[in-house]
């Protein structure tokens with residue numbers, strides 16, 4: 001049986017993924033701000049170092065997979081924190097854990113992006129570049145400035161919307177660029193992303209109110225239902241399997257058809 005590190009295990013998709021993998025007989029090392037094996041704030045450099053150090057100690061330097069799921073939504077008032085948690089959290093943690101994934105011989109990594117990267121028209125290109133260049137402080141400043149520049153009404157409702165969509169856009173681009181680099185691809189470490197749509201977790205229910213009508217949701221929901229955390233956990237499990245050996249750099253939309261409805265001709 002395999003050993004997997006999962007972030008965000010205290011709630012939502014991370015909790016469901018931990019349950020799914022443990023039920024399949026695997027060892028799960030959970031990371032979160034609270035109620036987890038390892039307590040760490042992945043929005044800070046220190047927290048990422050702590051998390052990586054404790055994961056490596058627990059797995060003995062050999063890790064079969066990582067699911068970087070922890071994240072925040074667009075209603076977080078601090079746009080800088082949105083960038084640090086949603087982009088630099090998974091990126092830095094995975095960079096720190098890559099050698100342990102390589103040591104397994106068939107390492108697997110999956111991150112949780114969002115279909116907001118392609119369905120929200122507020123991507124800040126300069127912020128994407130700063131993120132991909134690894135400039136966390138400059139990215140934080142830029143995210144705050146971009147939030148200030150949002151129309152006041154929108155900012156009052158979802159202050160972190162631009163930073164949120166941009167963090168997930170940059171994360172998807174990082175996955176595609178990184179997955180094919182020799183340090184990952186030729187070490188047998190596969191790296192993919194899941195782009196969920198509206199999934200009924202505390203994050204989504206907190207930002208859009210209690211269970212609404214999917215047909216009244218701001219983006220189209222072709223299947224007529226919201227996702228459940230288990231719908232994401234299913235694909236997390238698939239991406240972490242050793243048999244998933246010919247897929248890397250992929251972005252899988254698990255969104256009830258929202259992205260296809262909004263961008264039917266995008267490939």
Ligand code: NAI
Nearest residue numbers: 008010011012013041042043070071114198199201203204
């Ligand atoms: P959730 O709020 O139920 O769970 C997120 C978990 O991440 C929580 O346990 C929280 O404590 C943890 N977390 C947040 N900040 C952290 C930090 N600084 N350090 C360590 N842990 C931290 O949310 P959900 O919905 O399960 O979110 C999982 C991922 O899915 C996030 O990356 C989110 O952006 C993404 N997502 C969610 C969607 C939805 O509709 N629920 C849609 C698209 C993407």
